[in-house]
Amino acid sequence: MFKTARIKLTGWYLLIIMLVSVSFSVAIYRVLTSELDRLERVQRVRVEFQLPGGRPVLDHDLLEETKNRVELILILINLIILAGSAYAGYILAGQTLNPIAEMVDEQNRFITDASHELRTPLTSLKSEIEVNLRDSNLSLDQAKTLLKSNLEEVNSLQVLSDGLIRLTQYSAQGGSAFGGQKGQAVSLEVVAREAIRKVTHAAKEKRITISSDIRSGIIEGNKTSLTELLVIFLDNAIKYSAKQKTVHLTGKKTDGHVIIEIADHGFGIDDKDIPHLFDRFYRIDQARSRGVDDPAGPKPPAGSGLGLSIVQWIVHSNAGEIKVESQVGAGTSFEARFLAI
16 A cells, blocks of 8 residues: 555656656747747847947747757756655655655554454453353352452443543644643642552552652653652552562652652562553463562563553653663562653
8 A cells, every 4th residue: 555655656756756757848949949049039139230349140940949959958857857756755655655654553553462462352241141041040159250350340441441432532642641731730749649549449459669769850741640640650660569568669859850769569560561561452471470589489460561552642641751771580660760850
């Protein structure tokens, strides 16, 4: 599709360039031939009336030869322009269409990945319901177990759909978390307090302590998106940590920047996974995510694979930087750096 479009766009470029070039060439040819004809007429008048300065009349054959040479030179120039424009136009058309092609490819990948992710819980729901509907002796306890399993799949679908909506919103805003509005002065302490409040229930369920050491820091950004950033970080730290662990949230101002760090003592991340952490729908191999001190320990729960993609959007849209350090079995540390105001 894009190859055909590139050729068509190149053709339009050529058409425009050649129309301009040929128009200029015709104009130049007419001006030159008009001047030569005028010069010949002037010389004839001077000879006929024996005016001072009269010279022999220009050779008509030489005049025609000169016109033909000018015409040939202009044709050759236009052919060179045509060849150069064809090459340059093809390259320019490729560069023009490349962002569109990347966008379409990205959209197709997004649709394919989203469809795949949606298919898994839907297939599980469908299979469980169909199997149990065929069971004429289905007991109340079995029905409750089925509903509990179905609820888990529905929750997975809800998390996935919420993540997709958030990514779509950021894409629609051109990556801006400000929603087209100017960023506000946001207190890191206020954002951290709100984020901790939102993950308190999840932390209590696993008896995980959140240690917060937030020093005053003000950055320009969007309070809602920055709160979501910390919620995702904290939620991941809780999710991928064993019970009764501690998650450390620290924030400090240094060198004109506000640095937020979230560190856990969880399962850790393999080096091969770190470059792909922020890719949409990327999930860590859970078999590799168990603590090294307990290889047979529980696996971390599966996520939607969208949380860290959203984090990356938020950090970049708030003009920040992000980095991650991790060691399998020892824990993971995420650091987000923003300009202070």
